[in-house]
Amino acid sequence: MTWKQRLGSAIPYILLTILTIPVFVGYLWIIISTFSGRTYGLVPVDSQGNFGGLTLENWSFLWEDPNIWFVTLNTLLLSVLLTVGVVIISALAGYALSRISFPGRKTFLAGTLILHAFPSVTLLISIYFVLRWISNLPVLGKGLPIIGGFGYNTVGGVALVMVSLSLPLGIWLMKGFFDNVSWDMERAALIDGCSRLRVWWEIMLPSIKPGIAALSIFTFITGWGAFLIPYTFITDQEKSTLAAYLNSLMGETAPVNYSRVAAVGLFQLIPVLFFFIFTQEYLLSIFSGGSKGGT
Amino acid sequence: MKVLLENLSKHFGSVVAVDGVTLDIRDSEFVAFLGPSGCGKTTTLLMVAGIYKPTTGIVKFDERVVNHLAPRDRKIGMVFQSYALYPHMTVYQNLTFPMRLSKVPKSEMEARAKEAADILGIGALMDRRPGQLSGGQQQRVALGRALAKQPDLLLFDEPLSNLDARLRLSMRGEIKRLQMELGITSIYVTHDQVEAMTMADRIAVIREGKLQAYATSDELYDQPRTLFIAGFVGNPPMNLIEVEVLQEGDSYRARRNGFDLQLSEARGHKAAGRGKVILGIRPEDVSIGDRGLRGEVYVVEPLGRDDLLDVHVGDASVHVLADPSLHLKIGDQVQLGLNVDKVQFFDPESEQSLLWA
Ligand SMILES: Nc1ncnc2c1ncn2[C@@H]1O[C@H](COP(=O)(O)OP(=O)(O)OP(=O)(O)O)[C@@H](O)[C@H]1O
Ligand SMILES: [Mg+2]
Numbered sequence: 001m002t003w004k005q006r007l008g009s010a011i012p013y014i015l016l017t018i019l020t021i022p023v024f025v026g027y028l029w030i031i032i033s034t035f036s037g038r039t040y041g042l043v044p045v046d047s048q049g050n051f052g053g054l055t056l057e058n059w060s061f062l063w064e065d066p067n068i069w070f071v072t073l074n075t076l077l078l079s080v081l082l083t084v085g086v087v088i089i090s091a092l093a094g095y096a097l098s099r100i101s102f103p104g105r106k107t108f109l110a111g112t113l114i115l116h117a118f119p120s121v122t123l124l125i126s127i128y129f130v131l132r133w134i135s136n137l138p139v140l141g142k143g144l145p146i147i148g149g150f151g152y153n154t155v156g157g158v159a160l161v162m163v164s165l166s167l168p169l170g171i172w173l174m175k176g177f178f179d180n181v182s183w184d185m186e187r188a189a190l191i192d193g194c195s196r197l198r199v200w201w202e203i204m205l206p207s208i209k210p211g212i213a214a215l216s217i218f219t220f221i222t223g224w225g226a227f228l229i230p231y232t233f234i235t236d237q238e239k240s241t242l243a244a245y246l247n248s249l250m251g252e253t254a255p256v257n258y259s260r261v262a263a264v265g266l267f268q269l270i271p272v273l274f275f276f277i278f279t280q281e282y283l284l285s286i287f288s289g290g291s292k293g294g295t
Numbered sequence: 296m297k298v299l300l301e302n303l304s305k306h307f308g309s310v311v312a313v314d315g316v317t318l319d320i321r322d323s324e325f326v327a328f329l330g331p332s333g334c335g336k337t338t339t340l341l342m343v344a345g346i347y348k349p350t351t352g353i354v355k356f357d358e359r360v361v362n363h364l365a366p367r368d369r370k371i372g373m374v375f376q377s378y379a380l381y382p383h384m385t386v387y388q389n390l391t392f393p394m395r396l397s398k399v400p401k402s403e404m405e406a407r408a409k410e411a412a413d414i415l416g417i418g419a420l421m422d423r424r425p426g427q428l429s430g431g432q433q434q435r436v437a438l439g440r441a442l443a444k445q446p447d448l449l450l451f452d453e454p455l456s457n458l459d460a461r462l463r464l465s466m467r468g469e470i471k472r473l474q475m476e477l478g479i480t481s482i483y484v485t486h487d488q489v490e491a492m493t494m495a496d497r498i499a500v501i502r503e504g505k506l507q508a509y510a511t512s513d514e515l516y517d518q519p520r521t522l523f524i525a526g527f528v529g530n531p532p533m534n535l536i537e538v539e540v541l542q543e544g545d546s547y548r549a550r551r552n553g554f555d556l557q558l559s560e561a562r563g564h565k566a567a568g569r570g571k572v573i574l575g576i577r578p579e580d581v582s583i584g585d586r587g588l589r590g591e592v593y594v595v596e597p598l599g600r601d602d603l604l605d606v607h608v609g610d611a612s613v614h615v616l617a618d619p620s621l622h623l624k625i626g627d628q629v630q631l632g633l634n635v636d637k638v639q640f641f642d643p644e645s646e647q648s649l650l651w652a
Contacts, residue, residue: 184379187346192444193367193396206383 034058034263058263067239068264074155075241075268077147078230079223081159086170086219087212089163094174095200099186109175116168123165124232131157131233158230162223170215177211178204213282221272242268296356296447296480297322298343303352304504305338312338314504315352323478325471327495329488331527335504336484340450343482345369356448367396369448372441376453378433380425386412386436387421393444411443414473431462438470442477449474449481455490467494488528492516500524517637522646525575525639531603534581536611537643538574540566549574549638553609554588559635565649566640572649575639578603578614583621587632588613592623606631 029042036044037053046053061068096102097109135141135151148154181204189203190196205212227243234240237248246264250256276283298320305313313335320326328336341347343354345366353360361369372393380389390408399407412418415435425433434454441449451470455463471494474481485491491498492512500507500515500523508515508524519525525533538549538556540563547563549556556574558566566572583604590613594605601616606629613631617623640649 182377182379184375184377185381187341187344187366188373188375188379189381189392190346190366191344191369191371191373192393192440195367198396203381206381209383 030262030266033259034266036259038259058257058259059267061260061264062267068245068267070239071242071245074239075224075226075243078155078159078162078226078241079220081147081156082162082166082223082226083216083219085159085163086166087216089167090170090174090215091205091212092200093167093171094176095178095204097171098175098178109172112168112171116172120165120228124228127161128152128233131161134160152233153235155234158226158233159223161229161233162226165229166219166222170219173215174208174211177208181207210282213279217275217279217283221275224268224272298448298480298482299353299355300339300343301353301355303339303342303354304350305335305342305347306350311504313342316499316501316504316506318499318506318509320480320482323480325474325481325483325494325496327491327498328482328484328501329491329498329527330486330501330507332486334501336486336501337452339501340373340452340482340484343448344371344373344450370446371448371450372444372446373450374434374437374441374452374454376456378425378430378437378457380433380436380440382425385422385424386417386428389425389436390421390440390443393440397444407443407445408439411439414442415439415469430457431466434458434466438473442473446479449479451481451483451485453485454483456485456487463490470494489530492528500527502527518648518651519575519639520648520651522573522575522641522648525641525648529577531578531614531616533575533577533639534613535641536574536576536613537571539571540569540640542567551609551611554611556588556633557635558638562635562638562640562650569642569649571643573641573643575641576613576633576637578616580634580637581613581615582632582634583615583617583623583629584632585630587630589628589630592625592627592629595623595625604629 025042029039032042032044033039035054035056035058037047037055037057038045040049043051044053045051097105131152134157135149135153137151140149141151142149142154144150144154144156147156147159150156150160185203185207186199189199194202225243226241227247230241231237231244231247234244237244242264246261246268249261249264300316300318303313303316304311316339318326328339330336338347342349345361345364345368349362353362355361356369381392384392387408390411391404394404394407408421409418412421415438417432417435417439420428420432420436425436428436434457438454454470455466458466467490470483483491483494492515495512497509497511498515499509502523508520510518512528515524515528519528519533522535526535536551536554538551538554540547540549540558542564545560547558547560547567549558549563549566566574588608590606590608592604593607593612596603596605597619598616600619602619602621602623604615604617604623606613606615608631615631623629641647642649
């Protein structure tokens with residue numbers, strides 16, 4: 001390789017490096033500031049303005065505020081409910097839309113696409129009324145253990161709303177993955193003795209594993225970072241989700257401790273970060289839109 | 296098991312994929328569906344399998360109408376062009392999947408899978424996944440999966456078209472041998488006429504959804520009933536030349552510009568006095584000699600065993616299989632002898648044979 005070729009192959013890396021520096025510096029600042037009283041640029045300083053002043057004070061919420069653990073579990077619960085709901089419904093609906101011709105199929109597909117285009121903010125008020133109505137149902141409304149129910153001011157209710165808002169995208173994604181599975185394989189399975197449901201379960205689902213993984217991860221992360229819906233439909237911010245909890249730290253009464261906000265933010269970010277590191281390969285397959293391997 | 300298709304049709308919206316096909320398949324018979332791409336072979340096969348519901352017509356297995364039977368209740372094995380193996384299962388799991396679904400006892404399942412694997416020489420691959428096999432190996436597994444379930448009817452949809460020429464040749468023989476040994480009634484879809492001719496007991500020629508002919512390969516070859524069959528069956532294809540057949544006393548002559556051929560009475564009188572007809576003669580029934588039609592060599596294609604010549608006789612072009620040792624070159628003047636006991640005649644309007652109608 002001549003030096004020219006070497007330079008040529010290095011240029012993309014150089015460009016990428018330059019482009020990622022601001023993002024990288026941003027995260028670095030967050031990490032540093034959570035361990036400092038104050039910072040001057042990226043340098044932690046003490047009250048006299050000298051280097052130093054490192055502290056764990058900003059992380060004290062972990063052991064001083066019992067709400068944080070409650071909120072974390074709540075967020076986890078919401079994310080899991082959301083993921084399970086979206087994946088199951090999308091996988092069933094996507095299969096039907098991909099493989100079975102029934103009246104209204106085209107309309108349904110177009111309809112979900114339009115729904116997906118609606119910003120959810122516009123629906124907040126109407127959703128509020130729906131949740132209030134569900135609240136009045138016996139047991140289902142607000143009488144269930146753990147998730148509270150599916151009505152207003154319950155984790156289940158928030159999950160229900162978020163599932164419905166995520167379904168259009170999920171269904172389209174799953175339909176896309178099913179479209180890529182060969183008809184012959186499905187026919188072979190039908191001839192080999194499967195019922196339609198069994199084909200779905202034993203042949204189709206395993207063939208689109210990367211798609212299911214991608215959708216699960218994507219949905220889980222959406223749930224983990226959810227703010228607007230939990231913030232709106234759970235009245236007590238300190239018992240809602242991490243994002244809402246974070247928001248409550250920036251109340252109007254006291255001066256905002258940005259180092260603490262950064263610490264809570266980082267705390268929320270850690271699981272997502274790990275998630276991404278281990279699953280980025282699957283996430284990429286959402287964009288390439290096909291199942292890997294196969295025959 | 297016998298199979299009977301009666302007036303079977305399939306419409307997709309306004310497309311008529313299969314149009315009134317009627318044919319019977321005897322027990323243990325090997326039948327090929329032959330036709331150009333898009334003529335409805337796969338659609339017919341999938342109706343037999345129960346994947347598609349016929350628009351009209353019935354499918355009978357033995358004496359039983361099976362139109363409303365689900366594919367899994369029809370006791371059929373099918374081999375696809377794309378192999379259609381289950382990528383997330385090992386070869387063993389692929390082979391036993393149908394038996395697992397029909398709750399065959401485990402020991403029998405293992406025995407049958409092993410037997411099929413041994414016959415097909417894939418015993419060493421049992422723990423691999425389809426993605427780790429070559430195309431030929433995958434095709435064997437697909438065949439094994441269809442055989443191990445011990446079906447009453449085997450369906451093949453162009454199973455060899457993704458394989459290389461040499462492998463295709465050996466698999467062709469193997470499938471035929473297995474079918475004869477096991478005696479399983481089989482339908483084999485192909486657009487390769489050599490495959491159909493060599494393997495099948497009878498061939499159903501399909502064109503644009505309609506059954507053109509249903510006969511043994513010899514009959515299709517020697518007594519083509521339509522112009523389409525004459526042109527489609529045989530390689531290199533039959534020469535088709537427009538001529539006029541005239542009766543002169545006791546002799547019959549086929550004539551066109553620069554082309555004058557004495558015919559046998561048996562074949563000649565059926566084509567005489569009809570104005571323009573189409574004369575068909577296969578390249579192997581034309582020989583180069585020192586008598587006959589005068590022509591000029593226009594193209595020479597060496598095929599190895601023979602040279603395929605394109606000889607211009609007047610303004611007609613005649614393909615001839617010639618001995619390479621003659622060393623014919625473009626521009627050479629030659630004389631062609633046509634075997635008059637092998638010529639065919641067709642009506643240019645109805646495209647029906649004038650000899651075998
Ligand atoms: N699901 C379908 N919907 C609409 N049209 C179809 C469908 N399946 C097949 N066709 C049409 O029916 C006709 C016959 O198709 P078919 O697949 O049976 O052809 P084929 O003989 O198997 O061809 P090939 O040799 O290319 O496989 C074609 O014109 C095709 O476009
Ligand atoms: Mg086909």
